[in-house]
Amino acid sequence: MALLDLKHINITYHVGPKNVYAVQDANLAIEPQDAVGIVGESGSGKSTLAMGILQLLPDRVTTIEGEAIFEGVDLLKLSREELNKRRWTDISVVFQKSMNALSPVHRIGKQMEDVYRIHRPQADKNEAQSRVIEMLKVVNLPERVYRSFPHELSGGMMQRVSIALSLLFNPKLLVLDEATTALDVVTQGQILKEIMALQDQFNLTRIMITHDVSVVASTCNKIAVMYAGRMLEMGYVKDVLVKPKHPYTQGLLKSFPSFTGAKEELRGIPGALPDLSVYPTGCVFAPRCPYATEKCRGELPAMQSVGECWHAACHMLGGEG
Ligand SMILES: Nc1ncnc2c1ncn2[C@@H]1O[C@H](COP(=O)(O)OP(=O)(O)OP(=O)(O)O)[C@@H](O)[C@H]1O
Numbered sequence: 001m002a003l004l005d006l007k008h009i010n011i012t013y014h015v016g017p018k019n020v021y022a023v024q025d026a027n028l029a030i031e032p033q034d035a036v037g038i039v040g041e042s043g044s045g046k047s048t049l050a051m052g053i054l055q056l057l058p059d060r061v062t063t064i065e066g067e068a069i070f071e072g073v074d075l076l077k078l079s080r081e082e083l084n085k086r087r088w089t090d091i092s093v094v095f096q097k098s099m100n101a102l103s104p105v106h107r108i109g110k111q112m113e114d115v116y117r118i119h120r121p122q123a124d125k126n127e128a129q130s131r132v133i134e135m136l137k138v139v140n141l142p143e144r145v146y147r148s149f150p151h152e153l154s155g156g157m158m159q160r161v162s163i164a165l166s167l168l169f170n171p172k173l174l175v176l177d178e179a180t181t182a183l184d185v186v187t188q189g190q191i192l193k194e195i196m197a198l199q200d201q202f203n204l205t206r207i208m209i210t211h212d213v214s215v216v217a218s219t220c221n222k223i224a225v226m227y228a229g230r231m232l233e234m235g236y237v238k239d240v241l242v243k244p245k246h247p248y249t250q251g252l253l254k255s256f257p258s259f260t261g262a263k264e265e266l267r268g269i270p271g272a273l274p275d276l277s278v279y280p281t282g283c284v285f286a287p288r289c290p291y292a293t294e295k296c297r298g299e300l301p302a303m304q305s306v307g308e309c310w311h312a313a314c315h316m317l318g319g320e321g
């Protein structure tokens with residue numbers, strides 16, 4: 001059974017008289033111990049999807065429909081209080097700017113202990129302290145960090161603190177939203193390696209949200225490709241990144257350099273994301289797709305099976321058809 005099963009998720013922002021259809025009919029099943037990379041250009045709806053299913057978006061300006069079944073319970077039917085209890089303990093999220101959430105005037109150790117004791121009010125000082133010190137060690141931070149203030153740490157160290165925080169309660173699902181994107185490649189590489197080791201150590205299931213396909217290639221077993229609010233292709237990394245079926249995935253891969261093989265010219269995808277306030281009638285990628293036909297422009301392609309655990313939404317599967 002999937003640990004998290006997303007079914008027909010639609011998320012719409014209401015901006016004045018306009019609607020922004022940020023996530024449209026997203027379906028994704030995440031099995032225990034999967035590492036699923038959600039990739040897509042900036043503005044494709046990745047963060048909206050993650051924040052939406054955890055009810056982190058403001059109620060007043062967002063509508064969310066569908067089901068997000070986590071261990072048999074629909075997260076979208078829980079009250080915010082009920083979901084808050086599950087956050088950190090069942091599902092933890094690390095955002096790109098998580099480190100900015102730390103208070104500048106308190107020492108790291110104290111802040112982490114406060115978080116620990118909010119969720120474990122019966123814990124005494126010693127229990128909280130030893131757990132915090134243990135988690136700082138797990139993410140390879142030196143002991144002095146416990147007594148440091150945030151401004152005394154580098155960006156990479158702060159991001160490690162955020163990851164240590166997210167692991168305080170042994171969550172089953174860890175969601176990393178561009179958690180390492182702002183770091184230099186060496187530090188990013190080290191942290192990604194640690195995250196993968198932690199996944200084995202703690203039996204974690206992981207969702208990795210990024211616009212960097214190479215991060216997914218090196219740290220995930222499955223991938224879901226999002227474009228303009230829609231999932232266009234999903235499957236095992238070993239299939240999707242080797243023989244992409246959807247023209248958008250093909251274009252996305254051509255925009256990244258390959259580390260092996262012959263040097264190829266990098267090609268971007270001409271055009272820009274469509275206006276998300278206009279609900280698409282056809283395929284969202286049709287305006288930029290080199291293979292688009294009348295049918296693509298007029299009719300929404302359904303997600304279809306193209307292999308084992310491999311799906312793509314395209315009328316012209318394989319590109320040339
Ligand atoms: N609070 C909001 N009100 C209105 N529209 C929003 C709001 N937040 C995001 N959007 C719109 O929703 C769409 C998806 O945004 P989202 O932040 O989910 O994209 P993303 O894939 O996470 O991008 P990035 O890679 O830049 O983080 C964008 O078009 C964005 O402009």
Ligand SMILES: [Mg+2]
Pocket residue numbers: 046047048177178
């Ligand atoms: Mg984002």
